[in-house]
Amino acid sequence: MLRVYHLIIGAILLVLIPVGARFLFPNLFFHQGTPSNTVPTPTKTATPSKQSSVNQTNVWQKLLGSTSAPNNWQVIPCAGEAALLCVSSQGKALGTVEVVIYTLKDNPNFQKHLTEVGISQSSQADLQNPQFQSKLTKALQAWVADSYSRFTKDHQTKYANNSAFSTYPPQQVNVGKLPGIRYGFVKLKPDGGIQEQYISYVTSDGNQLYVITTSFNSSLSKGKFDNLANLAIFQPYLSAIAENLNLPTR
Known part of the structure; x- marks a missing residue:
């Protein structure tokens, strides 16, 4: 019993x-499958080593510091690409982030804004000087304002009043150890919902202008996500990645 x-x-x-x-x-x-729209706890991953298959000419290899990504997501410089950061999950490509680097002579518009705030290209940039950083921020803000004006004009020319278009309020952020601006815009469907979205970061070391961009459903061939939910999940991690970039470069 x-x-x-x-x-x-x-x-x-x-x-x-x-x-x-x-x-x-x-x-x-x-079950840790592909993340849902809820942002998971960031997972720190190291920058790929030189022994990886990543193309060593990719500028992200030099810029990328520590990375932050959702569970089961990978963020590494794209192999065979010079300026793309690849975002994937369990071997499936989700999207890319592009960085474009302009020298001042290739971007006279920004060079003009630097002159307007009193930054001379003939003198060495004092990146740690709060006064210099304040002037640089004003120049970046003026450059973003020009970009917004151009985006708005292009949209009105192409779509007239057939779709709603809105820019995001520019936000001052740190891009590496440099002052930067986060900006972007969104186009809405006539019946509601997002049709296109662009998210960008811009900064400068006084010699070069760095523009980091990704998007959803854009006409761009690079720097885009095909799924809006994945872009929404990745946004806060991209902010962390931008803040930890190796800028200014050594």
Whole structure:
């Protein structure tokens, strides 16, 4: 009789222990597939080593500091590309982020804004000087304002009043150790919902202008995500990546 009683207790425990464990330790039973729209806890991953298959001429190899990404996502410089950062999950490509680097002679508009705020290209940039950083921020803000004006004009010419278009309020951010601006715009469908979205970061070291861009459903061939939900998930991680870039370059 005692042995039968013990068998009954054992059977009950076999049922209750997994249930209790699932309640106390839910992460052990969570299926870690492709993330949903909820942003997961960031996972720090190191910049790929030189032994990886990444093309060493990719400028992201030099710019990328520590990276932050959702669980099961990978963020590495794209192989065979000079200026693209590849975002993938379990071997499936999700999107790319492009960086374009302009010298001042190739961007006279920004050079004009630097002159307007009192930054001379003939003198060495004092990147740690708060006064220089303040002037640089004003020049970047003026450059973004020009970009917004151009975006708005292009949109009105192409779409007239057939779709809603809105720019995001520019935000002052750190891009590496440099002052920068986060900006972008969105185009809405006539019946609601996002049709296109652009997210960009811009900064300068006084010699070069760095523009980092990604988008959704754009006409661009690079620097884009095909799925809006994936771009939404990645946005806060891109902010962290921008903040940890190796800028200014050594």
